[in-house]
Amino acid sequence: MRARHLMRLACAATSSLLLAACGSSAPADIPTPTASRAAIPATGTASAGRLLDWPEFGLDPQRSDVSERTTGITSANVAHLRRMTVTLAGTVDSSPIYLHGVLIAGATHNVIVITTTYGRTLALDADSARTLWTFTPAGYGGWAGSSQITTTSPLADPGRRFVYAASPDGLIHKLSLATGSEDRSGAWPARITRDPSREKLAAALNIDGPDVLASTGGYYGDAPPYQGHLVLIDRASGRLRAVFNTCLLYTSP
Secondary structure, three states: OHHHHHHHHHHHHHHHHHHHHHHHHOOOOOOOOOOOHHHOOOOOOOEEEEOOOEOOOOOOOOOOOOOOEEOOOOOOOHHHOOOOOOOOOOOOOOOOEEEEEEEEOOEEEEEEEEEOOOOOEEEEEOOOOOEEEEEOOOOHHHHOOOOOOEOOOOEEOOOOOEEEEEEOOOEEEEEEOOOOOEOOOOOOOEEOOOOOOOEEEOOOOEEEOOEEEEEOEEOOOOOOOOEEEEEEEEOOOOOEEEEEEEEOOOOOO
16 A cells, blocks of 8 residues: 555656656647636635644645635734745745744744755744744755755644754754754654755655655756655654655657
8 A cells, every 4th residue: 555655646746747847848829728607616614713834835735725714814904914024044945834832942932934945944933033943954064055955845743843854965854843953863864865966855845644755856957867756754763664766768859
């Protein structure tokens, strides 16, 4: 069952790679069908529950990106929303995650967690925009300022005690949500590529039961090799439970 499940995930990842590689040659005049008004489902009644957390890219492992739960933003209070500008220690080119009511440094915070392109992960207080902690991976100075980056979005552990984050050297880190310190027990941090200068950690992390799902892809510039990995990492130990390798061959027409 695990092998079949991994194969389905791998097929989806491989399809994405194929689409990315072939997108430039796709016809631009494909007709787009328009649904009839009768075919559009009626708007349902919002769930009475509140949407309090956004723990990963796309909200959930299915990448739903939407929820019927209420957000707390209404026509009565939307005018009270305000813009906040935050100065960060790096560029964030991935989606943030959000958790409410998390204990950090002995106090309760609504927290936003982000990862920069060079692998720093920060926890920000969502109400004050204050930085609560910053994790800087070992070896940061070796790639900072170079073209070796990550665009992987972080992931909150379901137990709300840890977050998982990537760095451009091919590692997935398990960080304490309370302090930002790295869990180095077992096989953590988990290495998912031995060629990080050519295999980019780009896709958002995902979760499946006891496993964190991570994948690699290629950098911009159409430079071979076209290969990637889909990796299952045991959340408890950091051990790699399974690896699917794919290689996309390309020949000029």
